[in-house]
Amino acid sequence: MYRTYTDYINKTTLTVPGEFIDVKTGDTIAVSSKVREQIEYHADNQTLIHLVLSALTNYLQPRRMNVGTKEILNELSEIKQLLHQGSFTNIPLSKTTTAPKKMMFDLKDVDDILEEFGG
Numbered sequence: 001m002y003r004t005y006t007d008y009i010n011k012t013t014l015t016v017p018g019e020f021i022d023v024k025t026g027d028t029i030a031v032s033s034k035v036r037e038q039i040e041y042h043a044d045n046q047t048l049i050h051l052v053l054s055a056l057t058n059y060l061q062p063r064r065m066n067v068g069t070k071e072i073l074n075e076l077s078e079i080k081q082l083l084h085q086g087s088f089t090n091i092p093l094s095k096t097t098t099a100p101k102k103m104m105f106d107l108k109d110v111d112d113i114l115e116e117f118g119g
Contacts, residue, residue: 001017001018002016003036005039005048007042007047007049010046014039016035016039017031018031039051073114076113077114083110
């Protein structure tokens with residue numbers, strides 16, 4: 001299903017199909033709802049051309065991560081795998097006896113953080 005988005009101020013029109021071919025890999029990829037939402041948002045706010053040019057710039061010249069960032073992402077990825085597998089042990093950090101605190105977190109939050117940082 002094709003949908004056309006228009007930024008009339010900047011004379012930019014973009015017709016988006018249901019799926020597209022990734023020009024780097026040749027794979028056919030469905031257009032996600034998140035992508036459609038961003039296109040619609042930028043068309044409504046007269047910034048569609050900026051979205052397109054930003055996406056192309058990031059696609060053609062991806063930001064390089066520094067070594068520290070890569071190490072952190074690798075560690076987070078390993079932690080995520082351990083949490084998903086349930087492979088963790090509860091080792092006390094100190095010898096003082098305190099009431100154990102439950103640390104509640106959502107694995108979805110971990111996934112979101114990793115996705116945001118390219119993991």
